[in-house]
Amino acid sequence: MGKKNKRVGILTAGGDSPGLNAAIRGFGKAAIGHYGMELIGFRDGIRGLVENRFIELDTSALSGILTRGGTILSTGRDKIHKMLVDGQVRDMRNAVVENYERDGLDALVLLGGGGTAKNAFRLAETGLNILTLPKTIDNDIVHTDTSFGFATATEIATEAVDRLHSTAHSHHRIILVEIMGHRVGWLTLAAGIAGGADIILIPEIPYHVESVAATIQARMKRGSTFSVVAVAEGARDLSDTADIQAAQSLVESATTPEAVRAAKNHRNAIIDSQREHTFKLARELEAATGLESRVTILGHVQRGGTPCAIDRLLATRLGGAAAELVADGVSGVMVAARGEGTDTVPLQDVAGNIKLVPPDHEWIMTARHVGTGLGD
Numbered sequence: 118m119g120k121k122n123k124r125v126g127i128l129t130a131g132g133d134s135p136g137l138n139a140a141i142r143g144f145g146k147a148a149i150g151h152y153g154m155e156l157i158g159f160r161d162g163i164r165g166l167v168e169n170r171f172i173e174l175d176t177s178a179l180s181g182i183l184t185r186g187g188t189i190l191s192t193g194r195d196k197i198h199k200m201l202v203d204g205q206v207r208d209m210r211n212a213v214v215e216n217y218e219r220d221g222l223d224a225l226v227l228l229g230g231g232g233t234a235k236n237a238f239r240l241a242e243t244g245l246n247i248l249t250l251p252k253t254i255d256n257d258i259v260h261t262d263t264s265f266g267f268a269t270a271t272e273i274a275t276e277a278v279d280r281l282h283s284t285a286h287s288h289h290r291i292i293l294v295e296i297m298g299h300r301v302g303w304l305t306l307a308a309g310i311a312g313g314a315d316i317i318l319i320p321e322i323p324y325h326v327e328s329v330a331a332t333i334q335a336r337m338k339r340g341s342t343f344s345v346v347a348v349a350e351g352a353r354d355l356s357d358t359a360d361i362q363a364a365q366s367l368v369e370s371a372t373t374p375e376a377v378r379a380a381k382n383h384r385n386a387i388i389d390s391q392r393e394h395t396f397k398l399a400r401e402l403e404a405a406t407g408l409e410s411r412v413t414i415l416g417h418v419q420r421g422g423t424p425c426a427i428d429r430l431l432a433t434r435l436g437g438a439a440a441e442l443v444a445d446g447v448s449g450v451m452v453a454a455r456g457e458g459t460d461t462v463p464l465q466d467v468a469g470n471i472k473l474v475p476p477d478h479e480w481i482m483t484a485r486h487v488g489t490g491l492g493d
């Protein structure tokens with residue numbers, strides 16, 4: 118008897134991101150059409166995997182999804198080692214191992230970001246064959262050049278920065294546009310440079326309100342009675358940054374699970390109390406410059422809709438490369454984007470790490486070269 122075809126599971130986890138369907142299709146078409154595998158897709162991320170809710174994905178299910186936003190499989194933000202099940206927080210790794218065996222799987226492909234890398238690593242530790250593909254609009258995954266979703270979100274945020282220029286100019290206003298990115302500034306920096314924002318504020322460079330106001334005042338002196346400020350959702354002034362850092366060091370120095378939980382609650386309360394930071398900055402700038410200020414929060418607009426060509430290409434390339442790796446029996450890795458090709462990175466090198474914007478990064482230098490204020 119010939120060797121049985123490989124049977125593979127795929128799922129999407131974490132926040133959705135443009136290009137997820139392109140990656141499912143890229144993997145699926147290569148896996149089924151080229152390597153003769155069978156493919157099933159788990160619903161709702163990790164939760165579907167735990168509850169064994171899946172659909173068979175054949176070529177017709179993969180047809181027509183390249184350009185679709187979101188994920189045909191739906192997604193969720195569950196953590197495999199502490200999932201809320203029947204009102205209790207439980208470690209569900211064993212349920213996944215059972216389902217993997219019951220479904221006759223040879224590998225599982227998880228499409229996700231930082232949280233998914235941690236889930237993937239925890240599952241790989243149980244002995245399952247796990248691979249991940251890097252997806253996030255935040256571009257904060259380590260050891261990959263980029264992730265699908267980032268290029269599309271950059272396009273959307275750039276268009277917003279573009280459009281805000283004419284209205285800010287017409288009304289002699291400061292417009293602050295808050296851009297996603299969780300704890301990193303890649304998206305804000307990229308869209309701020311591409312859209313020609315006058316000031317770009319990112320978490321990696323805590324800002325001084327006085328410095329932001331001085332940039333606006335200098336523009337006013339030159340006759341520009343408006344300014345567009347691109348503010349990352351994670352950007353903070355020096356004093357708010359110090360508060361978060363102090364709370365974070367309490368988390369890191371806590372020695373018992375109870376102390377860790379209490380310290381995390383304290384840190385999260387501080388972050389919560391700073392949620393309106395862009396509005397606070399708008400008020401401060403209005404007072405300092407005398408210019409009227411407005412805030413635009415782009416929010417989930419940046420994650421919705423069809424992926425741009427670059428993300429479709431990237432997602433398809435990564436998907437195809439992942440299928441080849443599964444066919445070759447490789448697992449325990451993230452399939453990274455590297456130049457025009459791909460690379461593999463051990464999951465343990467990805468899980469728990471975050472790619473910040475280095476303060477001397479070329480894009481930072483670029484922004485400085487064109488006279489963009491960075492608030493420092």
Ligand code: F6P
Pocket residue numbers: 132230253254255297298299300350420
């Ligand atoms: O990680 C992607 C992201 O969009 C971040 O930029 C943002 O902080 C977060 O997800 C928002 O999450 P949610 O969709 O749960 O509101």
